[in-house]
Amino acid sequence: MSDAILGQVALGYSPFIDRNRAVTATRLTVFPLRPDAALDAAQLLQAVAGVWPADGARVSLNVASESLLQDLLKAEPSTNVMIEVPAFMAGDPANIEALQALHRQGNTMLLKGRPLQALPREVLPCFKYSIIELSDDRRIAEGSQSPSGAPRTIPHVQSGVSSVADMEASFNRGAAAVLGWPIDDVVATAMAGGKPAGxxxxxxxxxxxxxxxxxxxxxxxxxxxxxxxxxxxxxxxxxxxxxxxxxxxxxxxxxxxxxxxxxxxxxxxxxxxxxxxxxxxxxxxxxxxxxxxxxxxxxxxxxxxxxxxxxxxxxxxxxxxxxxxxxxxxxxxxxxxxxxxxxxxxxxxxxxxxxxxxxxxxxxxxxxxxxxxxxxxxxxxxxxxxxxxxxxxxxxxxxx
Incomplete structure (x- = not known):
């Protein structure tokens, strides 16, 4: 199969980091170079499988193309492939059947962004985590609680983390994992503790x-x-x-x-x-x-x-x-x-x-x-x- 898609997109990557500071998965971000390009979901999954085979580590696909993401939702990726779904697509009734099918197949799906209205009841159980951008997290100003004091419906992953201080604060607010490279202030943070370990x-x-x-x-x-x-x-x-x-x-x-x-x-x-x-x-x-x-x-x-x-x-x-x-x-x-x-x-x-x-x-x-x-x-x-x-x-x- 052709891998022409590698000439049509730009790829970025970042880690999922859990409370033990272990990297549990990789996020692969896919940017189309041209908004009107017709991208092949099968080619993308083939390229992904070359790095993350079905029996290998987990990868989360963050696809910045609505049409390509629609095709991915209808494809049959291996169960180690996680799919990030923007809130506006998760709330679209036209996508309910595809989301449910992926959920039944065993794929993990992550809800990206804050929904402007309640998601269909059939869809919410399909998402294992929500991804909440650090700059958009309303709980920061309110401590560990949301403004209303109500618990979040599903566990969340904090994105946009770029420092150890951000990472630790995110875990204190209940994040299941953080998404990003917390390397900006490692020197300053670690120096406060004295001599470096090791x-x-x-x-x-x-x-x-x-x-x-x-x-x-x-x-x-x-x-x-x-x-x-x-x-x-x-x-x-x-x-x-x-x-x-x-x-x-x-x-x-x-x-x-x-x-x-x-x-x-x-x-x-x-x-x-x-x-x-x-x-x-x-x-x-x-x-x-x-x-x-x-x-x-x-x-x-x-x-x-x-x-x-x-x-x-x-x-x-x-x-x-x-x-x-x-x-x-x-x-x-x-x-x-x-x-x-x-x-x-x-x-x-x-x-x-x-x-x-x-x-x-x-x-x-x-x-x-x-x-x-x-x-x-x-x-x-x-x-x-x-x-x-x-x-x-x-x-x-x-x-x-």
Whole structure:
């Protein structure tokens, strides 16, 4: 089947985060590039199934095209595919039969936006959650209660969350999950608590990265890693994941160096560094960092050499280390060796990697305007970007 739809839409993504700060699902936002385009629901579901197969993780489709969404409601997506339905469509009697059919099939549906009038009684049980935008939540001014004091009819997911403070407040108001990237003020919030949790672990990995950068003997590297066996285990798990694509299993750190070499090993130490923190509020930040690295690498898979791909991966993975270490990049990268082009992007906001970095952030923010501007700057086709994004999300799912 053709995947022409990947050239007709812009894709964005964001996480569903539960009270334990675990990422429980991914939202895939689909923007049509032309309002009058005829989009194929079957092609969209095929592309989605390539990343989230029927027996895989959950994905929520946020489709900004009424006609495409109407077609999706009449299709038969696998039950791990959740559908977000705007309130105006949920209240339309013409959609009752399709919504009920999806509900019977076992698909989770989320009501998006505040209904202007009561939904048909037949429809309300079809929705497991409502999605309430943070800026539109009337309970904020009233504490945990709604203005009328009445309980909400169905559990809600808070969207528009961009900070840890917003996330915690949403859970205190009863949100079942938050939807968004709470990374804006992680540094400031975490600094109030004193020394970052897991700092010792992070310093061990930084030391190891420095030793690998200097290509020190394997014995010295092994001695450093042995100071924290849990980190050694995690590194082996990453290297042996399907995302790495090795044909043989890596059995030891020494074996990893022999098989990979120092340069390729550095990228996986970067990944380890970005996911080694113990602060639960940083879990969504780690999640974002991994996907940034994989996405930036995929964006140059067809145009860059191995060195560029590895550097782009490190650039993305390191792009949130200032949050984890609670330090500005200019200070942080004095102790962590990075290539010059990575330093330019993270510290100076310049250099050849910066436009790719801006593209990744536009996808995370689910902004069609920023997506289009970044794509034009890079002179990349929309289909090329979407394919890179889906490959990155597939690799990320294999690492989780």
């Amino acid at each position: 700092q010792t672990d992070l310093q061990v990995i930084v030391e190891l990265i420095n030793r690998v950068d200097k290509q020190e003997p394997i014995e010295r590297l092994e001695a450093t890693l042995k100071r924290d066996p849990s980190l050694a285990f995690k590194l082996m798990r990453y290297i042996n994941s399907p995302a790495f694509g090795l044909s043989v299993e890596i059995s030891s750190f020494r074996h990893a160096i022999m098989m990979l070499g120092y340069q390729r090993l550095k990228r996986w130490l970067a990944l380890l560094l970005a996911t080694a923190g113990k602060d639960s509020n940083l879990k969504p930040v780690m999640f974002a960092a991994v996907r940034r690295g994989l996405f930036m690498e995929e964006l140059v898979r067809g145009s860059g050499d191995d060195e560029m791909r590895n550097e782009m991966f490190i650039c993305g993975v390191f792009s949130l280390l200032d949050r984890m270490f609670r330090q500005p990049f200019a200070d942080l990268l004095r102790t962590i060796p990075v290539p010059q082009r990575v330093y330019q992007a993270l510290v100076d906001g310049t250099g050849p990697y910066q436009p790719y970095f801006e593209l990744v952030k536009s996808v995370e923010s689910e902004s069609l305007f920023d997506f289009s501007a970044a794509a034009d700057t890079l002179m990349m086709s929309v289909s090329e970007i979407n394919r890179a994004e889906l490959r990155a999300l597939t690799s990320a799912a294999q690492l989780d």
